[in-house]
Amino acid sequence: MKQKDVLFKEIESKSEDxxxxxxDAKIDRVWKAIPGLNGLKVDIEASYKKMKPNGVFSEEKLVFHQIQPKVNLSDLPPNPIYKGHPDKQMVSLLINVAWGNEYLTDMLATLKKHNVSASFFLEGRWAQNNPELARMIEAAGHEIGNHSFTHPNMEIISSSKTREEIQKTNEVIKAITEKPIKWFAPPSGSYRNETVQIAAEEKLGTVMWTVDTVDWKKPSPEQLLNRVMSKVDNGSMILMHPTDPTAKSLNQLILQLKQRGFQIGTVSELLSSERTIDYYHLGKGNNEETN
Known part of the structure; x- marks a missing residue:
């Protein structure tokens, strides 16, 4: 018992380190809304149970639990979101779909090969005309978002037209996938403050991007990869479309992102305050977590 008590006190003492x-989530002057990030705390009781068979302190047997911030994205006033938390070693692939059907199957196959989930933002008109493809994307486990109904310039259209574009797309996608939508990506990144406010009233967060592949300009796969990998960082949201350059470079892009240590998640995963396993203080990747 004396040895166990000493061990418990040692864990208790070292846990502070x-x-x-x-x-907390915050509004940044440049980047607008930035999500919060959970903290980490040693679970002393659980760590003690793992170490007591050997009776000695072991870093690798420490058990952590996450501590949620007091302020989350949902607590902030409506603002566009350009990136995830800069300390979260995760990126997200945003794929805006209003055309490019011929490249979707190959892109979905590549994502499946690497077990990567992306966020597809569908134009409502496209989804209405291509329900089978929309269902294929959703059935593959990808997140579906709203990309307006007719791809207008959201910065200049009227408030009533803005609401109509968002509502019609929500209705079409929900009818096809039977899943609620959480995010709105304005076509061409055009919006005004009222756009973001109306989207929020329709229960959608407005997302932009951190890194643009500019794949619609038909760069070579090498140019696309160089563009992304020279700009990508923790929390980056990478914008792409179903194009030939993206279809050809996606496999290599995913490999290079993973080689750089990035996890690849959906927009919802990226913008949550949840820490990735890589963010445990020890970086061992084998810690258990309790919530």
Whole structure:
């Protein structure tokens, strides 16, 4: 018992060295809304149970739990979101779909090969005309978002037209996939403050992008890869479309992102305050987590 008590006190004492405070979501002057990030705290009781058979302290047997921030994205006033938290080693692929059907099957096959989930933002008109493809995307486990109904310039259309574009697309996608939608990506990144406000009233967050592949300009796969990999960082949202350059470079892009240590998640995963396994203080990747 004396040895166990000493071990418990050692874990209790050392746990302070591993504590990472949570970070609140905030409005940044440049990047607008930035999500928060959970903190980490050693679970002393659970860690003790793992170490007591050997009776000695072991970093690798520490058990952590995450601590949620007090302020989350949902607590902030409506603002566009350009990136995830800069300390979260995750990126997201945003695929806007209003055309390019001939490249979708290959892109979906590549994503499946690497077990990567992306966020597809569908134009409502496209989804209405291509329900089978829309269902194929959803059935493959990808996140579906709203990309307006007719791809207008959201910065200049009327408030009533803005609401109509968002509502009609929500209705079409929900009818096809039977899933609610969480995010809105304005066509061409054009919006005004009222656009973001109306989207929020329709229960959608407005997302932009951090890195643009500019794949519609038909760069070579090498140019596309160089463009992305020279700009990508923690929390980046990478914009792409179903194009020939993207279809040809997607396999290599995913490999290079993973080689750089990035996890690839959906927009919802990226913008959550949840830490990735890589963010455990020890970086061992084998810690258990309790919530």
């Amino acid at each position: 591993y504590y990472i405070p949570p970070q």
